[in-house]
Amino acid sequence: MPAMQIPSDHPLLLRIVDDLYAQGWSQQNIFLPQDLTQELAAECHKRSVQGELSPAAVGRGPNQEVREGIRGDHIQWLEPGEALACDSYLGLMESLRIAMNRRLFLGLEDFESHFAMYPPGAFYLKHLDRFRDDDRRMVSAVVYLNDAWLPEHGGHLRMYLDDRGEYDVLPTGGCLVVFLSGEVPHEVMPATRDRLSLTGWFRRRAAQVLL
Ligand code: OGA
Numbered sequence: 418m419p420a421m422q423i424p425s426d427h428p429l430l431l432r433i434v435d436d437l438y439a440q441g442w443s444q445q446n447i448f449l450p451q452d453l454t455q456e457l458a459a460e461c462h463k464r465s466v467q468g469e470l471s472p473a474a475v476g477r478g479p480n481q482e483v484r485e486g487i488r489g490d491h492i493q494w495l496e497p498g499e500a501l502a503c504d505s506y507l508g509l510m511e512s513l514r515i516a517m518n519r520r521l522f523l524g525l526e527d528f529e530s531h532f533a534m535y536p537p538g539a540f541y542l543k544h545l546d547r548f549r550d551d552d553r554r555m556v557s558a559v560v561y562l563n564d565a566w567l568p569e570h571g572g573h574l575r576m577y578l579d580d581r582g583e584y585d586v587l588p589t590g591g592c593l594v595v596f597l598s599g600e601v602p603h604e605v606m607p608a609t610r611d612r613l614s615l616t617g618w619f620r621r622r623a624a625q626v627l628l
């Protein structure tokens with residue numbers, strides 16, 4: 418069975434692109450098919466149990482450090498060819514990349530992503546997904562992998578939006594949130610259960626410095 422694919426002019430993708438253009442972010446509560454969500458959740462859980470996830474660092478390059486007072490998730494970067502479900506997810510993101518480039522001319526060249534698991538009580542303080550010394554990340558995309566998530570479990574993604582202020586998204590399985598990496602401050606609130614997701618960034622080419 419090949420990895421799942423959708424065409425880059427699929428209505429769901431066009432809706433996301435339209436939202437990004439109009440407001441800089443998009444929320445699709447039903448993005449991943451249920452079976453794919455379950456397979457990705459199982460894959461994330463397996464990696465967590467096998468000890469393959471590591472405490473996430475903040476910063477970049479030599480300045481990277483683990484600081485649980487800033488972010489407390491455990492992550493593993495994704496590579497193609499590791500699991501069919503992961504390749505299906507990467508295929509969907511590739512179709513979204515093409516859809517965004519066609520309509521928004523963002524010049525997105527690649528996509529990097531990782532599994533993330535926030536144990537109970539872990540959080541990620543308010544931040545932007547862009548480094549001071551590297552502005553290649555243009556668009557952030559988070560898909561949630563949690564079965565039967567209830568508001569009382571916490572773990573909201575809180576976005577700080579220009580037009581409506583604080584806006585909370587529940588990390589419910591299959592939901593996708595996309596936003597402009599350099600423009601939407603956001604944070605992850607603590608939860609009472611393990612909180613699983615796949616987080617990724619569409620990047621443009623690094624600006625060339627001509628000397
Ligand atoms: C991140 C992040 C949001 C979320 O990993 O940079 O902000 O809801 N994740 O998991």
Ligand code: MN
Binds near residue numbers: 603
């Ligand atoms: Mn972030």
